[in-house]
Amino acid sequence: DAGVIQSPRHEVTEMGQEVTLRCKPISGHDYLFWYRQTMMRGLELLIYFNNNVPIDDSGMPEDRFSAKMPNASFSTLKIQPSEPRDSAVYFCASSFSRTPGTGELFFGEGSRLTVL
Amino acid sequence: LAKTTQPISMDSYEGQEVNITCSHNNIATNDYITWYQQFPSQGPRFIIQGYKTKVTNEVASLFIPADRKSSTLSLPRVSLSDTAVYYCLLNQAGTALIFGKGTTLSVSS
Numbered sequence: 001d002a003g004v005i006q007s008p009r010h011e012v013t014e015m016g017q018e019v020t021l022r023c024k025p026i027s028g029h030d031y032l033f034w035y036r037q038t039m040m041r042g043l044e045l046l047i048y049f050n051n052n053v054p055i056d057d058s059g060m061p062e063d064r065f066s067a068k069m070p071n072a073s074f075s076t077l078k079i080q081p082s083e084p085r086d087s088a089v090y091f092c093a094s095s096f097s098r099t100p101g102t103g104e105l106f107f108g109e110g111s112r113l114t115v116l
Numbered sequence: 117l118a119k120t121t122q123p124i125s126m127d128s129y130e131g132q133e134v135n136i137t138c139s140h141n142n143i144a145t146n147d148y149i150t151w152y153q154q155f156p157s158q159g160p161r162f163i164i165q166g167y168k169t170k171v172t173n174e175v176a177s178l179f180i181p182a183d184r185k186s187s188t189l190s191l192p193r194v195s196l197s198d199t200a201v202y203y204c205l206l207n208q209a210g211t212a213l214i215f216g217k218g219t220t221l222s223v224s225s
Contacts, residue, residue, distance in 0.1 A: 004159075035215075042216070043160070043203075045212050045214060045215075056212065091159045102208060102209050103209065105152075105213055
């Protein structure tokens, strides 16, 4: 398997524009997570899904952020409108709940977003 | 909020053993102790996980005392490539991982 695939790897946009980040989890994984990482705040959980259903979105900063998972192999994180403070690296991760223990998280390489 | 406390940074030299201790006084019965490693410009990567006593794999060892209120990640004979941020986390099945600030390990020659 190719691992968790995220796109785009880098995006530079202007304030007010819509941003869509994409994630393809590892095939067969039933959990999908979106994290955001900045120097100031570290790695923050935004939202996670189980079997395509959002379980906890309490980490989503505000209504400008939305996430969907229309099927088991695809998820999007959308920011509309974007603001400079949204600049960060956004990570997608997936896991398989039936792994012994609590399931290893596999992270993608991240999408680095810069909002000017 | 992260439920663990670990040193902000540590320094070491190549070939030394590094032990990073993590405190988790309020660990729950169903919590597993998990460690992740993150290199710059990459996502975190799973290192090791344990519930109690000692766990060892090809990368590290994890020591957990009987009361489970702390744990120690042991990296044998570190190299320059072990320079990274190491996160100690508690998690249960079906819940998400909450990352703290981690420990930045710097290995010098």
